[in-house]
Amino acid sequence: MTLLASNYENDPIDVLVGDWMSEGNMTGRANAKANGQADAYEPTFLEALAPALPHIAKHRIKVAVNAGASDTEKLRDVVAKMVKAKGLDLSVAWISGDEVLPQLLEAQKRGGSPFENICTGEKLEDWQFEPIYAQAYLGGLGIAKAFEKGGDIVICGRVSDASPVIGAAYWWHNWQRSDLDKLANAFVAGHLSECSSYSTGGNYTGFKELECLDWTAIGYPIVEISHSGQVIVTKNKGSGGEVSVNTLTSQFLYEIQGPWYFNSDVTALLSDVSFEQVSTNRVALHGIKGGLPPPTTKVGITAKPLYQAEMHWFIAGLNIPAKARMMEQLIRTQMKSHMHNFTRLEFQTIGSCPENPTSQNAATVDFRVIAQGRRAEDLAPAKFVRPCIDPIMCAYPGATPHLDLRQAFPKEVFEYYVTLLSQSAIENRVHLASGESIDIPPPRETKTWPKHQPTQSVTAHAQNMSDFGPTVRSPLGTIVHARSGDKGSDCNVGFWVRYADEYAWLQNLLSVGFMKDLLADEYRGGRIERCEFEGLRAVHFLLKDHLDRGVGITTSVDFLGKNCAEYLRCRMVRVPMRFLARGRI
Template identity: 80%
Template sequence: MAPKRAIRIAGCSGSTTDRRNAMTLLASNYENDPIDVLVGDWMSEGNMTGRANAKFTGQIDAYEPTFLEALEPALPYIAKYRIKVAVNAGASDTQKLHQVVTKIIKTKGLNLSVAWISGDEVLPQLLEAQKRGESPFENICTEEKLDEWQFEPISAQAYLGGLGIAKALEKGADIVVCGRVSDASPLIGAAYWWHNWQRSELDKLANTFVAGHLSECSSYSTGGNYTGFKNLECLGWTNIGYPIVEISHSGEIVVTKNKGSGGEVSVNTLTSQFLYEIQGPWYYNSDVTAILDDISFEQLSTNRVALRGVKGALPPPTTKVGITAKPIYQAEMHWFLTGLDVPAKARMIEQQIRAQMAPHIHNFSKLSFQIIGSPAENPTNQNAATVDFRVIAQARKAEDLAPAKFVRPCIDPIMCAYPGATPHLDLRQAFPKESFEYYVTLLPQASIAHQAHLSTGEVLTIPPPTATKTYPKHQPTQDSTINTVNLNTFGATVRAPLGTIVHARSGDKGSDCNVGFWVRYQDEYAWLQNLLSADFMKQLLANEYKGGRVERCEFPGLKAVHFLLKDHLDRGVSCTTSVDFLGKNCAEYLRSRVVEVPLRFVARGKI
């Protein structure tokens, strides 16, 4: 049988809060811009924990309801054009989501078969293995042992690969709903099914895995969260498009976007998305490991970019597991500080609040006072002179953050506070809300019962990979470049923000933060390689550096230097007290830091 043509897969959602109209937009335009499969990501470490608690308490449905808002209006077009759908929106109740989707389709009188994937919920297996002493289940971010964790698990979800999705599509499913599969798994499963690949075709799988990473955050590949965003204004900021990945039978990848949309697909936009969330030059998935040392992108034409240089290797014998604990509680309130002497004003109100809290403060597991922003020099309006003073606390029990113990002590100093003392009048955040500790570890794939459930009632078991490779605990790291060049050889310099000529992108994985930097020209890259050592990164971080491990690698094909900041974030998005709860602003902070930039690079123009 001759190989099928390249499959065209559109990434239509990157989170629960992505634009809801993407599925309908893409599916309804099939005749002008055909696609074969719609894939989407509705899960994150943030909503995984909340949905796990919803299942534990039984208060609300534990799947992700925003998926239905996107799917339902698109269903007539999906049925008409026979477009396949594979998504990870099941959260902690994929079976219930399957039932709801099936009912909606039946109500509409459409002929669509719905399958669902199970096996990601692994708390019993994990606790039994812990009891037998099979593993310390070390936290891959903090290196803490699970026995040392001070919280009670209520859920554990493993990141599944894409082969359950592939098997469901092979058996005739039109829509496949999943819980915690990896973000790239829907695309891997779709391509694996379409081309009838085998598990041994590692290069094809690795290319597809990276393609899945490029598309899983939807518009991040077409201009969203991109440091060159100012150049996109003329291309349309209000209608930034969605990535469409074309995958040939041989595994070659081309990324484009839906016709008529804004933004762009370029080497730079894809470099931005690629550097987001990776942990180094080895990229792990349940189905394959992608070796990224030689990765590059080639601009084929306007809005068409080819992926090059990815190599495949065996998958690890384990997969990542996210463990959610019983909730803790968090409350916060805000003051406004304006004009002169901001540090002294903050010091005064903090001491006054601490004095009021003294009888209860021992029950707080965390208490933080934060100045957010800085007043402009010689401001021309009052807003420019004002910063936010944030008080945030966490405790094991909700009653420990009751109004008499938190918000009243925060507000009561108002008549004896700093000049201009003004609290925020909206105190809804000052009452205790649930927050969830999250622990990331590894579980053998052989311990997971990965299954595909068809609409006929048939259940297909997906065996773990028979060939795997155990990788070192830490990624390859290089504290400084081996391509040493004296920085003085780049000529006269000017003090300027690093981001004057350097792009960057950062993100979170648990409490780890990654940040990648890249430049436009090869001579700029020689400078960047030599400037950005691990030690210089610690200097750039300044007061943000917490003493953690810094891992560094280079991607010459992208003119990029990448850093993994171990345990840099405050425990992760589900329970952090940081306003940069996704680690995305770390890159923007670092780009704003002033360094010595070669004058001739600046003369080429700013980013």
């Protein structure tokens, strides 16, 4: 924040926005709030804000963030005291309404909704866990009202990631709720900028091209939004990385669910999206249309904690599957008398030994034992870590445990359930520094959208694969970019290419059936939805319930779903030789 605010005279900005929330910290902060264990806001926001405040005040820059997490009012009080201590003339407002557990439980009691899990289809009454907290995703109009009424800094809890940008644009341009196309463009602008440097080269499969543009100083995206809703994305001057069609395509494909993108204020229709490189580090967004928002908004429910522990062994060289099998049998035998108390127990071999390795590290894999239980005592040292270590003298050749046992002792983890709640049940309210409170009503006009996104298992532009010429076996990622991410237990992955003829090949290659083959052992029978974004030369998949119950509880090492794309890019396919001749990614 300081970097951007302090350089205002050379690189002016009107509003600083920040997204501090994820499903990972939502559950942890929810537990802190429910138990009164600690402040349940995000303290790193204060670290970012404190040195920036003098510059924010000097240049009258507005600020909107969701760092309030589960203690929004408390964070507002801390920020107000910080502002006063520095003698600055800044008004601090906050937004309430995202905490909705009472409304949700009352509606469930009335039978008003089954509160179906939007990832798994499970009904809330069948969920085997006790809810302790529920947070709804709010829109951006409360932020707009706070700015309109003189708020300089607006502290939010669980507004959606893009809502601060929507609110800023709505306030600045004095838009109306009926300006759906404008709102939708601001919504997508918020999506493009919400993950900081992801739009400027972070988490980008073309990262090797950016080494000469300074990996160590990748910049921050800046979105310029006109009154008509036109969006230009750029970055702070003098920073590393780049803003390009490819870096924005990468971020655009991250964590979307298909061609319909929902927010409490608007539905963005994405089918005709495209980007235009208008100059160096300046890219225009095109093709976004707006639809009515849904009558509901997403709610994340955190359950009373479970407990998890894990232990690691190192296995090297030959016969790794047999060594892992031996270790698993030895540990299971030691755990036999109390293993029934575990809610989950997994033995995972992570990595593989290459042929003729040239170093011992290259020949070594991680054998991971991970367990979960309802109570901490179910994973007490005598019941988990001792049975994992005790077989050392009769184990596989070279048996070596990891000696850092901190993860082997029980820690809290949290089940997370994602459902929908009527916007009319939410008391969205702005609280101004003056003490005045203003209600933000739900949208008057809404649309109930189909349960599933539009999907096509194969392309409508069918061609014979032989039309693309001679092929050679090569990793998919030699010519194909990709990006993946998590939403609850769903995982999305989008693929895109550089040239139009490559896109015709990609469309025909990546059917739903081929995706199942590409996933190989990772495919476990779930629903797969597929769509195409022709303007981006992209094919997108939503892998329903592909991840292990979400980031807060997963036993997978890919707990954010981000490496799904990298796994798929290294899978071998038949690639046209003429595409490879153009150079590899």
